[in-house]
Amino acid sequence: MRANPVVAVLHAEAVPDTVHMAPVAARADIRYTDAAGLAAALDGADVLFVYDFLTDALPRAWHAARTVDWIHVAAAGVDPLMFPELRDSDVTVTNSSGVFDEAIAEYVLAQILSFAKDIPESLRLQRDHTWLHRESERIAGRTVLVVGTGPIGRAIARLLTAVGMRVRGSGRRARVSDPDFGTVTPTEDLPAALAGADFVVVAAPLTEQTRNLFDAGMFGAMKPGARFVNVGRGDLVRTGDLVDALRTGTIAGAALDVVDTEPLPDGHPLWDMPNVVITPHNSGDFVGWREALIDVFVENFQRWQVGMPLDNIVDKHLGYVPSS
Incomplete structure (x- = not known):
């Protein structure tokens, strides 16, 4: 003692x-x-x-x-x-x-559902008093790549699997038959893994190896209809490249709980992009x-x-x- x-x-x-x-x-x-x-x-x-x-x-x-x-x-x-x-x-x-593991997993599921059901547009139509019938996407059967296979990434994988999504992981080393991800691809194979994902969820730690991991090349490897969710760190992403990818339709949308400068500065283009949801680094704050x-x-x-x-x-x- x-x-x-x-x-x-x-x-x-x-x-x-x-x-x-x-x-x-x-x-x-x-x-x-x-x-x-x-x-x-x-x-x-x-x-x-x-x-x-x-x-x-x-x-x-x-x-x-x-x-x-x-x-x-x-x-x-x-x-x-x-x-x-x-x-x-x-x-x-x-x-x-x-x-924070389970709370962040719930946040990720909420953002995926918000994209699939287009909740932001529903709120905009309600504010305009507009009754407009629309169809929405299913999330069951859609593919998710979780980048970061630590405890938070695993909690995300378990919850998304439970609602019928097909989850894969990306981490430092390859493995098969993982209890939460099934298949984990190594970071060096990330571009190929991105190409098959409908949703990309980033939950990796910030290290010298992962800083600016998501750049123009990585966004270019994603499906044009893919959505990007970052609950890791803002510095995992080259924000200018993300803005360009969203503007050009290289990817379809982003939900960002973290950005490389917090708070996000006034006048930053991310604030007003219709395909972006921003939250103030509170995905785990239950x-x-x-x-x-x-x-x-x-x-x-x-x-x-x-x-x-x-x-x-x-x-x-x-x-x-x-x-x-």
Whole structure:
């Protein structure tokens, strides 16, 4: 049992709920801090809980993290933290994998149904008081390629399979008879896999290998009628190439929960494109998600304090928790 550890908690505007943090407060000295005070809070700290999961403050305060043994991130993606000094250190990094999986899968299904049933156009017609009979698409039997075969991608695959869609995966390595995807094609074969998909769902982590993965060439490999759904990271996509693909009909539509600049700037062409749906990086943010993130940290803290193996250990060189 580690006695009287010091836990630094980096937050933005919202401080973590103290009721949910109580099990940690009973066993540790907690230092709540914003980005400006992070270096001071890290001085002598054993643990850092990055509750502000979009922060870029840690590299500037890293000189003070001499005693930090473990960093936990309140997010599935850890790309903002993967700076060289942390990557090359002995500090263990864990994430909150599992919290958002099912909620994001539901979001993806909702967007696919919205495309198939053309819900945006129905809302526009209703606003215009126009009664116009139209036909819609079925999603059963349509093909989905999920790019990213981690826990979020797997949750998406299971839900889409359950509604009758034909799901395939794209990941780092090829495999067959996968329990969730059936067939997984390697990233180097992505263009060929895209050609057979009616819907392309991106749920991959952002790494140096996946940054700008979707460019003009990838969009050109897709079916003209295909729809693109991104719930991964905005920097997985060359946004200018996506805009061009949508304008020219290279692809038929996009649902974007993430973009490469957040918030999306005023005047950006994506705002007004009729075949685009934009949401503000909230695909996984169900009622109670903040408390669920704290609970994951609390459970891992209890494991860390008694020397048990931690859950969700990130491979710092890959940039995510490796799948088994």
